Each structure stands twice: as structure tokens, then as C-alpha cells.
Amino acid sequence: MFNLFPEEPILLNLPDAEFIYYPNFFSKEKADLFFEILLNETPWQHDEITIFGKKILQPRLTSLYGNEGKSYGYSNIVMHPHHFNSTLTFIKEEIENTINENFTTVLLNLYRNEKDSNGWHADNEKELGRDPIIASLSLGEERIFQIKHNTNKEAKQSITLQHGSLLVMKKGAQIHYKHQIPKASKPKNQRINLTFRKII
Numbered sequence: 001m002f003n004l005f006p007e008e009p010i011l012l013n014l015p016d017a018e019f020i021y022y023p024n025f026f027s028k029e030k031a032d033l034f035f036e037i038l039l040n041e042t043p044w045q046h047d048e049i050t051i052f053g054k055k056i057l058q059p060r061l062t063s064l065y066g067n068e069g070k071s072y073g074y075s076n077i078v079m080h081p082h083h084f085n086s087t088l089t090f091i092k093e094e095i096e097n098t099i100n101e102n103f104t105t106v107l108l109n110l111y112r113n114e115k116d117s118n119g120w121h122a123d124n125e126k127e128l129g130r131d132p133i134i135a136s137l138s139l140g141e142e143r144i145f146q147i148k149h150n151t152n153k154e155a156k157q158s159i160t161l162q163h164g165s166l167l168v169m170k171k172g173a174q175i176h177y178k179h180q181i182p183k184a185s186k187p188k189n190q191r192i193n194l195t196f197r198k199i200i
């Protein structure tokens with residue numbers, strides 16, 4: 001990806017949807033601090049999900065925060081949100097102010113090593129409305145994020161999500177595309193991802 005102005009957001013060149021990448025949303029110093037706090041202070045849980053009728057442990061740890069006590073369900077699990085803490089509130093407000101959107105809920109993912117992953121999906125649960133906007137902050141180890149169009153085989157992209165970066169998935173992104181974090185073939189350290197969502 002060629003970018004003359006590394007601080008500028010990058011609009012991915014994909015049809016039918018808007019994906020906007022902010023490579024340096026937070027400085028390294030801020031991102032380091034948030035990573036340490038969230039790694040140590042989050043009540044990480046390891047859930048069983050049901051896929052094709054089989055129960056398996058999710059290949060990552062998760063935690064859900066929301067201010068309205070609304071539960072959120074996907075892949076046959078129902079998660080009950082914790083109350084927003086000051087770190088998550090600060091991060092949420094920085095994102096909201098930059099992109100002019102509001103969020104109610106954040107799902108945190110902890111990828112412990114290269115074996116952890118998040119398979120192909122769209123965030124299209126009915127609680128999120130018809131065409132949700134999702135803001136996804138990455139902290140810690142870099143991992144590859146893959147995007148593919150549901151019907152147009154040419155429309156796909158892989159992007160490395162760097163420490164302190166923000167990827168905003170806007171209109172069309174959950175309707176026309178799926179995304180995933182594949183397992184990595186080389187050893188990886190821990191990565192935390194925060195996906196801010198609006199439950200309506």
C-alpha cells in the first residue's frame with residue numbers, strides 16, 4: 001500500500017463498501033500503555049462455541065463491555081457486558097470524536113499466539129442494525145486481516161494491522177464482505193483487538 005502521508009487515513013480500494021485504515025491512530029507510547037492495561041485488567045473469558053453442531057473452545061479470549069447492560073449474542077454464545085472502565089471510555093471517545101460516530105459496546109479479542117484466529121464472518125447480528133459501522137483498534141503484535149467480497153472473487157485484500165492502528169468498516173462492509181484473522185505460520189506474540197459497535 002503506497003501512502004505519501006502516513007498519518008492520513010487510507011481508503012481501501014474495494015467496491016461496494018468503505019473500509020478506512022488509520023495506520024497511526026494512537027502513538028506508540030499510548031498504544032503500549034493501553035496494551036499493558038487492557039492485557040492485565042480485562043476479565044478475559046474463554047468460551048465454547050457451537051460450529052456445525054460441535055462444541056469447541058474459541059481460538060482466542062474475549063471480553064464484552066457496554067454501558068446499557070444489553071447482552072450480545074453470536075455463534076450460540078450470549079455475552080453479558082461489563083461496565084466501561086476509564087481506559088475503554090477514553091479510547092472510545094477518541095475514536096468517536098475522530099470518525100463522528102457513537103458506539104455502545106466494545107468486544108475485546110485477545111489473540112494469545114499464532115494459533116489464535118478469528119474465522120471468516122461478517123458482523124451482521126440483528127442487534128447491530130442493517131448496515132453497521134464497526135471501528136476496530138489493534139494493539140500489540142501485528143496480524144494479517146483478510147477481507148473478501150461475498151460474490152465478486154476479484155474484490156479482496158489482506159492488510160497488516162499494526163500496533164495503534166484503527167480500521168473502520170463502514171457502509172456495505174458487513175453486507176458485501178466477510179473478514180478474518182487467519183492463524184499465522186510464524187510465532188506471534190499477544191495481540192489485543194477492540195471492535196466498537198452500536199447496539200440498537
Ligand SMILES: O=C(O)CCC(=O)C(=O)O
Pocket residue numbers: 107109118123136145161179181193195
Ligand atoms: O481481530 C480483528 O482484527 C478482527 C476482530 C473481528 O472481526 C471481530 O471481533 O468481529
Ligand SMILES: [Fe+2]
Pocket residue numbers: 121122123179
Ligand atoms: Fe468481525
